[in-house]
Amino acid sequence: MIAVFLTRAARHRALLAALFLLVLPFLLPFRATAVNVLIDGLFAVGFNLVYGYVGLLSFGHAALFGGGAYATGLALLRLGLPWYGALALGLVAGAGIAGVIGLLATRTRGIYFAMVTLALAECVYYLAYQASGVTGGENGLRGIVLTKIDLFGLDLDFVDPLTRYFVIATIVALALAALSRILASPFGAVMEMVRENEARARASGVDVRAVRVLAFVLSGAFSGLAGGLQALHLAIVPIETLDYGNSGMVVMMCLLGGAGTFFGPFIGALVFLLLQNLVALVSSHWQLPVGVVFMACVLFLPRGIWGQLARWRPA
Amino acid sequence: MSAEHGRRMGRRGVLRTAAILAAGAPFATLRAEETPIRIGFPVPITGPYASEAADQVRAAEIAVAEFNQSGGLGGRRAELLVRDDKLDPGEAATRAIELIEKDRVDFIVGSLSASVQLAVNTVTKQRGVLYNSISQSDQIVSSPDWGPTTFHEAMTPHMTAGAVGRYAFEKLGKRVAYVAADYAYGHEMVAGFRAVGATMGAEELAEIKMPIGTRDFSTLMPRLQALRPDIVFLCNFGRDQQIFVKQAHDSGLKRTAHIVAPILLQTARIAGGAQAFAGVLGGTSYYWGIESEVASARAFNDRFRKAHDGRLPSDYGALGYSGVRAVLTAAAKAGSTETAKVAAVLAGMKYDFYKGPQFYRACDHQSVQSVFIIESKANGSVPEDVFNVLATVPGREDMLKTCAQEGLG
Numbered sequence A: 001m002i003a004v005f006l007t008r009a010a011r012h013r014a015l016l017a018a019l020f021l022l023v024l025p026f027l028l029p030f031r032a033t034a035v036n037v038l039i040d041g042l043f044a045v046g047f048n049l050v051y052g053y054v055g056l057l058s059f060g061h062a063a064l065f066g067g068g069a070y071a072t073g074l075a076l077l078r079l080g081l082p083w084y085g086a087l088a089l090g091l092v093a094g095a096g097i098a099g100v101i102g103l104l105a106t107r108t109r110g111i112y113f114a115m116v117t118l119a120l121a122e123c124v125y126y127l128a129y130q131a132s133g134v135t136g137g138e139n140g141l142r143g144i145v146l147t148k149i150d151l152f153g154l155d156l157d158f159v160d161p162l163t164r165y166f167v168i169a170t171i172v173a174l175a176l177a178a179l180s181r182i183l184a185s186p187f188g189a190v191m192e193m194v195r196e197n198e199a200r201a202r203a204s205g206v207d208v209r210a211v212r213v214l215a216f217v218l219s220g221a222f223s224g225l226a227g228g229l230q231a232l233h234l235a236i237v238p239i240e241t242l243d244y245g246n247s248g249m250v251v252m253m254c255l256l257g258g259a260g261t262f263f264g265p266f267i268g269a270l271v272f273l274l275l276q277n278l279v280a281l282v283s284s285h286w287q288l289p290v291g292v293v294f295m296a297c298v299l300f301l302p303r304g305i306w307g308q309l310a311r312w313r314p315a
Numbered sequence B: 001m002s003a004e005h006g007r008r009m010g011r012r013g014v015l016r017t018a019a020i021l022a023a024g025a026p027f028a029t030l031r032a033e034e035t036p037i038r039i040g041f042p043v044p045i046t047g048p049y050a051s052e053a054a055d056q057v058r059a060a061e062i063a064v065a066e067f068n069q070s071g072g073l074g075g076r077r078a079e080l081l082v083r084d085d086k087l088d089p090g091e092a093a094t095r096a097i098e099l100i101e102k103d104r105v106d107f108i109v110g111s112l113s114a115s116v117q118l119a120v121n122t123v124t125k126q127r128g129v130l131y132n133s134i135s136q137s138d139q140i141v142s143s144p145d146w147g148p149t150t151f152h153e154a155m156t157p158h159m160t161a162g163a164v165g166r167y168a169f170e171k172l173g174k175r176v177a178y179v180a181a182d183y184a185y186g187h188e189m190v191a192g193f194r195a196v197g198a199t200m201g202a203e204e205l206a207e208i209k210m211p212i213g214t215r216d217f218s219t220l221m222p223r224l225q226a227l228r229p230d231i232v233f234l235c236n237f238g239r240d241q242q243i244f245v246k247q248a249h250d251s252g253l254k255r256t257a258h259i260v261a262p263i264l265l266q267t268a269r270i271a272g273g274a275q276a277f278a279g280v281l282g283g284t285s286y287y288w289g290i291e292s293e294v295a296s297a298r299a300f301n302d303r304f305r306k307a308h309d310g311r312l313p314s315d316y317g318a319l320g321y322s323g324v325r326a327v328l329t330a331a332a333k334a335g336s337t338e339t340a341k342v343a344a345v346l347a348g349m350k351y352d353f354y355k356g357p358q359f360y361r362a363c364d365h366q367s368v369q370s371v372f373i374i375e376s377k378a379n380g381s382v383p384e385d386v387f388n389v390l391a392t393v394p395g396r397e398d399m400l401k402t403c404a405q406e407g408l409g
Helices: A003-026 A031-053 A061-079 A083-106 A111-130 A162-184 A186-196 A198-203 A207-235 A244-257 A262-284 A287-300 A305-311 B011-025 B026-034 B048-067 B089-101 B114-127 B158-170 B185-200 B220-227 B238-251 B266-274 B288-292 B294-305 B315-335 B339-346
Strands: A148-151 A156-158 B038-041 B076-084 B106-112 B130-133 B150-152 B175-179 B203-210 B232-234 B258-263 B281-284 B356-358 B371-376 B385-394
Touching: A003 A031, A003 A162, A031 A061, A031 A162, A031 A186, A031 A207, A031 A244, A031 A262, A061 A083, A061 A111, A061 B258, A061 B281, A083 A111, A083 A207, A156 A162, A156 A287, A156 B026, A162 B371, A186 A198, A186 A207, A198 A207, A198 B038, A198 B106, A207 B089, A207 B106, A207 B385, A244 A262, A244 A305, A262 A305, A262 B076, B011 B175, B038 B048, B038 B089, B048 B076, B048 B315, B076 B089, B089 B106, B089 B114, B089 B356, B106 B315, B114 B130, B114 B150, B130 B315, B150 B175, B150 B385, B158 B185, B158 B232, B158 B258, B158 B281, B158 B385, B175 B185, B175 B220, B175 B281, B175 B371, B185 B203, B185 B258, B203 B220, B220 B238, B232 B238, B238 B258, B258 B371, B288 B294, B288 B385, B294 B315, B315 B339
Parallel strands: B038 B076, B038 B106, B106 B130, B130 B150, B175 B203, B175 B232, B232 B258, B258 B281
Antiparallel strands: A148 A156, B281 B371, B371 B385
């Protein structure tokens, strides 16, 4: 019943996502956390494109996210670009770094793919760490202060929590609509074909490596955009955004919500951040209950929260 | 006195209270005239500096309790909203934004790393909220990070290395070798020592940079011994420092050279053990043992002991106390919690809360304060009895970079 309903609803997934984003800030205790859900949700959705749909486990997505964040931050700080230009540069930077990493890493497969992406992402980390004159090094990039933004003649106060949320939510909703379009396209079908049966895809005339690289680049674009949004939101780019811990976090969010589903990674990001932040408010030992919930998810919801829900049928 | 300290509150208690208050925030408008003065306190409750952060919370609670017992600000009580920044700048920025937007804090005090405090500072500067940082950094009092709402209660690496360097070059010798962790902290400290050394005729034998997280320094020992330095400046932190000191002890380097760390932490020394650290020199912003000479230290230690089962405050912990107390004192003096009024009182404010006279320099809001030169003891009477105070370098403005050098001229 639920599955049937969800299948029907999935036709309008981009619209549903937009509606969900509209009410999200009123459901959460903190607007700043709601914005983080948007950003990490978009990041997880971007990651899901390669992991969930093409079946490539990347452990280097922090480089794409962080690369976008640094590009946006530097564009605002040093190049003096308008905010939308800086954001676009973040997206391009994410895609560009993904192009390089993708071209190199897709020469390998399986666990080696994960290792190569991790290694290359670490290279990006050290590059930013050492180039402290440009990136701020260990102290991170600071001072990306954006108090007002103009949107089609509208002068918006970017410090106001709700305004900030809805500006970012609009961009995220547009990104999700674009993603939905990609997944519904023939290319979306080819990605899943590569995941399900590589030999058959090859026999059908699909250039498997090109599909993988392209998916990686698209994933990089979404991740870079998410990174750029974070730079605008927090007004800083910590070096930690490039850290492998960030790469691990996005894998976790994706698995928690449900890899290979449209809404899953977003739900994963929501649950992940809420658990962390709410439990940390009541106990300094927040890692313990959060860890228990994660284990329970692995044991009882192997397809992730959304993945399991979408497949649920009453006995 | 006993009634004053009857209510004992643990860190978890504070967190729990904070959560309950946050849940009840919508009702706060009903009794607006009694709105408490809210102080956001983001510190790394989880992660490698958790023990220091716990001590900062304990100390900050004492400052809040004192303020409330003395009647608050015309009856307005203060409360501390502790948040876990997880030692991550992004987390810290998010917590700071939440504290400002949701909890409507009047001030933010806290943080325990250079990058984290700069992140919090960016957020507070953007929103015009007063921030008093309690962790070392040179950048926070320099352009472009500094802002009119930025205050810095902790010492800067420049003044720490300056004070320790002057003492070491004068008393221990001129032939020096540097062992530095290869990141900002190590580089800044070496630069600080070099600047002092240049004026005092020091001879630099070597600078050895080691990656952060080095687990074995034993290969360095013969090289250092062959150089025959008078002083080895050890510019690293935490576990790296512990391992180096232990191996320097085992290899006999400690018999031929003095080991001097710019910042010697009480917690690190307790964790590292008395034998390995014996004779290691360093600087600190506070050591409880100064209570025999400084009245305010005695008073603070006594309150801390009473509130926390006879424990003694650590160096970084004590900063939590003075950081919060400074802001509350200024608010009481200003008769207001308005940022501009409180900042105006704080800039130039003279105070003696726990370590002798201090004041905030007007042009960069850096707290000018004494630096203590300490030596690790071979054995002590209580776990916290770990150092001898060799010298007190009284706080003077010429220990700091000038505001023109900081780009604030």
